[in-house]
Amino acid sequence: MVAQRLALGIDVGGSGIKGAPVDLDAGEFSTERRRIATPKKSTPQNVAEVIAELVDHFADQLDPKTPVGITMPAIVHHGVTMSAANIDDAWIGFEAEKLLEETLGRDVYLVNDADAAGVAESRYGAAKGAEGLVIMTTLGTGIGSAMIHNGVLIPNSELGHLEIDGHDAESRAASRVKEEEGLSYKKWAKRLQRYYEVVEFLFSPDLFVVGGGVSRDADEFLPLLKLRTPIVPAKLRNTAGIVGAAHLAADLQERGLSHVTPELDSNA
Template sequence: MSTHHHLGLGIDIGGSGIKGAPVDLHKGRLAAERVRIPTPQPSTPEAVAGTVKEILDEFDWNGPFGCTFPAVVQHGVTRTAANVDERWIDCDAAAVLRRVTGRDALVVNDADAAGVAEAEFGAAGVGDGVVLVVTLGTGIGSALINHGHLVPNTEFGHLEIDGFDAESRAADSARERDDLDWEQWGERLTRYFTHVENLLWPDLIVVGGGVSKKFEKWSPHVHTRTRMVPAGLLNEAGIIGAALLAHR
């Protein structure tokens, strides 16, 4: 697939799978069926980069690409490693990907990539001012967007609230672990979002992650002063955001 100016390619690296697809950057959607390959175990930088190369080769993609990663990413260096091999800590991920794949890579935190995609093509428009995108899953991911511009590597899932790491009480995994009904979980989410609102005063909160599909079940039990909407792009947001950021 040759590089067209309206096409990008995004890769989404997770603890269990690595997914990738070309993206139509005008429409904000995948331009071909995505490819998913299980994440190699152990998930060392070399092994993961090899899998990324397989996906690029599958699409015959030779240009620059964007790549999400479940970690804090500072200027292409992965500073943390959630659900992946600890050899990623302080690894120059962009350099490893460039060497192994032979293409230039832009590496970005996975929640940040999803946030950028939502702001550009999803539930949040650039006119919405300060947008907080929160993904509720195993943990709580966050992305802060100001008039379309990303403030990278916010870790608002790890705020300490009532003596607890917020995600240990309010993530979707905590709902399942503590066997909470929607109303009980809603109380915890209200506590979480109220705290975040008082720090950031966002204009809009977009909620992603698997539970965004069940938004109407739990959202009535969450009380915020900020308007809250479900994510629009669901599981493709990371791929789309990574491709967009690499293109920019």
């Protein structure tokens, strides 16, 4: 019997920090996910303590050398968090990966949360086996994005902050705005149309994948969009960040790499 290949994925958010061991062959949690509330003062040290608690919780299921992939609501550049969304500003310009490796005593690989979700969809979900350029967008409080070209992640794309018609794109088209302004799906779809047609013109993708909680209602708005590019809802939903982070961690550790753009083998 072939041993199960595992890595631990942890997803850091503004309200909760979630983690689970991931079966890397199936792209699924190998046991139930655990969630701990994000500390009210979400400084690097406080968040690191919660992450350590999660790792300890799953320790008996993991080899001591099992890597940990961690998503952050931030731009992550060579292990340094360069921004901070819904977490303490102390993360900005902070050597986060270094702190977490010292705290956990394990190989740690940090990645932007939307990038992790995109990797999961590319490896296991709606974009599995897709060739060319895949752009995943997560529609939520803002608009997160991930760009994956022939299985290779292009990190930190931040396409939600494109300026379109004089506005930051996510300030008009995020699902939060739909709720706050009481927009119908039909009216919101007009804003999404403008957003996606600009992204389509700039990057000529081969596939759009749409994630975020609102993707559950994809049938209400995706058919209203008129694009050249196929556009489909994400499949992994709220597991994507954890699964993508775990896959990246294992991939980088196996190749002896850190802080680099990983190459994903969609046929593995």
